[in-house]
Amino acid sequence: MAVQDLPELSPSEMRRFGRHLVLPEFGLERQRRLKAGSVLLVGAGGLGSPTALYLAAAGVGRIGLVDPDVVEETNLQRQIAHGHSTLGRQKTESAAQRMRDLNPDVVVERHDVFLTVENALEIIAGYDVVVDGTDNFPTRYLVNDACAKLGKPNVFGGVLRFDGQVSVFDASRGPCYRCVFPEPPPSELAPNCAEAGVLGVLPGVIGALQATEAIKLLSGLGEPLIGRLLVYDGLDLSFQTVDLMKASGCPCCSGRPEDIVLRETRMVCSAPTVGGSLSADELQTRLDAGEPILLLDVRNPPEWAGGTIPGALQLSKPDIDQAVQAVLHEGAAREGTSLAAIPRDRDVVVYCQSGMRSSAVIRELVAAGYEASRLLNLDRGFSAWVGRNT
């Protein structure tokens, strides 16, 4: 945008952004570019929280938030845009309230939806820069492909346990996410933060770096992290930068951007599937019919506290792992372990949050002598149960 077309700052904005204006490298013009700019945050959780707050505070004019979830107590260990006063409310609403408190002039646009193949282009097209704060691979590939098609820079961030990564994927100027990670890893190697845990401050570190890149892209400051992956190790407290290359044959970078077709990414499990599966609706039908099914919830206690299927036996995957190890390697009797609570003479429906941990549990139970035909995995887990039609 030409300088004369940039919006002027009000007297209160001149005061609020004074610390930017005195930086010779930043100054009034870049502040006006922030005011003219827009950023879409995909996810208003761990990464989206610090990003949303810093971008609002920095004076970005318009910020979109995509998140279908409501604030839960387990979020507050790291999702600092939310608080006890907003438990149970939409995350977009909760974050917007804090953002407007930091900067009453910011325009916050709420998208209380999952980003999907159907809505991604329409939502992303309305913004200058996209910040990817998702915690799952299908959405990450969708954000990448939509940004490549529309020519938008995508500020990527990822966190797990103590480690994080940041890059700026911009298919018009450098590699995209698919150039670097052509396929999602097998589902059993791709735990999310709920399953593997995350140090609460980690998304703060990575999200603040994503906010830095978004501010640089909008204002034209410095060198964006295009073609480089920043790798953060929280235990050593070290940063490393790895150079990234465009991949020949990348479906997003090898043809014309307008020909990119958005597709659903399916996570595949490289381990053989064992036992059967059923959908949330099928489970409801069988429960309604009074079938003597045992429900086995293999999530962790904090996840149980957030809701469960009534009547389910709660045995976390680590407990089951340990019991199976004892039976297989130490010759312990099944009856002396937590496996004793899992019956062998009726159907057992095993579920976790997404269906991944539960399918691993089914493989273990079969190894420990359970009949595969009696074990059923709930497709897409408790998430599907909560979202079922009935």
Ligand SMILES: [Zn+2]
């Ligand atoms: Zn690519």
